[in-house]
Amino acid sequence: MNIQRYLAPFSQLDGEALILAAATALITFLAIQLFLRVLRRRLCKHEQPGRADRPLAELLKSSLNRTSTLAVLAIAIMTGLNTLDLPVVWEERLRHLWFIVLGLQLVLYLDRAVTLGARRYFRSHAEDEQSPTTVANTLMVWALKTTLWVIFLLAALSNLGINVSALVASLGIGGIAVALAVQNVLGDLFASLAIAVDKPFEVGDAIAITNVSGTVEHVGLKTTRIRSDSGEQIVIGNAELLKNTVRNYKRMQTRRVQFSLRINPATPPEQAAKVPDALRAIVERQPDVRADRVHLKSISQDALEYELVFYVLNSSYLSYMNAQQAVLLDALQAFADLGIDANAATRRLVFEQGTEAANEQLLPEREMKTRPH
Numbered sequence: 001m002n003i004q005r006y007l008a009p010f011s012q013l014d015g016e017a018l019i020l021a022a023a024t025a026l027i028t029f030l031a032i033q034l035f036l037r038v039l040r041r042r043l044c045k046h047e048q049p050g051r052a053d054r055p056l057a058e059l060l061k062s063s064l065n066r067t068s069t070l071a072v073l074a075i076a077i078m079t080g081l082n083t084l085d086l087p088v089v090w091e092e093r094l095r096h097l098w099f100i101v102l103g104l105q106l107v108l109y110l111d112r113a114v115t116l117g118a119r120r121y122f123r124s125h126a127e128d129e130q131s132p133t134t135v136a137n138t139l140m141v142w143a144l145k146t147t148l149w150v151i152f153l154l155a156a157l158s159n160l161g162i163n164v165s166a167l168v169a170s171l172g173i174g175g176i177a178v179a180l181a182v183q184n185v186l187g188d189l190f191a192s193l194a195i196a197v198d199k200p201f202e203v204g205d206a207i208a209i210t211n212v213s214g215t216v217e218h219v220g221l222k223t224t225r226i227r228s229d230s231g232e233q234i235v236i237g238n239a240e241l242l243k244n245t246v247r248n249y250k251r252m253q254t255r256r257v258q259f260s261l262r263i264n265p266a267t268p269p270e271q272a273a274k275v276p277d278a279l280r281a282i283v284e285r286q287p288d289v290r291a292d293r294v295h296l297k298s299i300s301q302d303a304l305e306y307e308l309v310f311y312v313l314n315s316s317y318l319s320y321m322n323a324q325q326a327v328l329l330d331a332l333q334a335f336a337d338l339g340i341d342a343n344a345a346t347r348r349l350v351f352e353q354g355t356e357a358a359n360e361q362l363l364p365e366r367e368m369k370t371r372p373h
Contacts, residue, residue: 025080191238252315262303264341
């Protein structure tokens with residue numbers, strides 16, 4: 001009985017109108033299928049290597065593959081029904097159906113585009129496809145797709161005449177309550193998404209933060225695990241980690257080395273003048289090192305101080321230590337060849353007993369004498 005009541009408006013139509021509607025539906029279905037086939041062939045030509053628009057063509061072709069045959073059939077049938085003179089109630093229902101079918105197909109396209117676009121983005125920005133941040137990437141894609149489907153569902157319900165304001169308000173209040181209850185977990189979760197997208201560091205990088213330095217072993221949804229230089233594993237919440245300044249040593253291009261060498265202040269000026277050139281020659285002899293400057297920095301009663309600055313042309317800490325050690329050892333040999341004493345001056349306090357006047361007066365407090373070699 002219910003079916004007959006719904007089909008009653010169609011019983012009043014003549015045969016020619018129904019045949020015209022059926023023909024329109026068939027032609028529409030074939031036209032859409034032909035259009036999709038031609039479009040796919042065009043996109044295949046753009047997928048040839050070397051074309052600048054190849055990524056976009058691949059994305060469009062993959063999205064078109066999500067075209068639902070059922071949706072195309074529904075569009076064809078609705079196009080045929082539009083040629084009929086239907087009651088107002090059926091025209092309104094047909095408008096709702098148009099919105100749902102077209103919206104559903106559009107969401108399918110966008111869902112596929114989000115998946116492929118995010119996959120391409122993370123692949124191009126990741127050195128290791130097996131990186132633990134893949135979990136965070138997947139979670140972010142899932143959140144985007146869920147938001148897309150929720151928006152479509154609310155729009156469809158609103159189009160059907162259902163008041164979604166109360167539903168949206170309820171979801172908002174519930175979301176706030178849940179967020180307050182798990183704010184620490186959500187903070188770490190969003191921090192992991194920030195690490196996955198911005199990539200301030202990756203697994204295998206040597207980093208240093210406040211009181212912690214080591215190698216990143218794992219980046220999870222809530223915590224990051226660091227193998228410290230002393231050997232133990234340190235687990236830090238992602239949100240807490242990003243609150244600190246992170247030094248990523250793996251991304252260093254060069255290392256700047258600066259230190260001072262001191263010699264005896266009694267060194268003759270003609271010998272002291274030879275030291276900068278000798279030290280610069282030592283630095284320039286080292287492999288993968290670029291000399292910057294060598295200067296006599298200061299003169300005091302304690303020492304003559306020379307400052308050396310050079311760059312190690314790679315980020316390896318071992319190379320840095322090897323270069324610094326070689327420079328120091330060669331500097332000792334250079335001082336010996338130049339007859340320069342690298343030891344600090346010896347200080348002596350001499351007290352003499354004599355007359356009362358002499359006892360009341362302190363003779364020179366310091367007498368600088370060079371310690372014999």
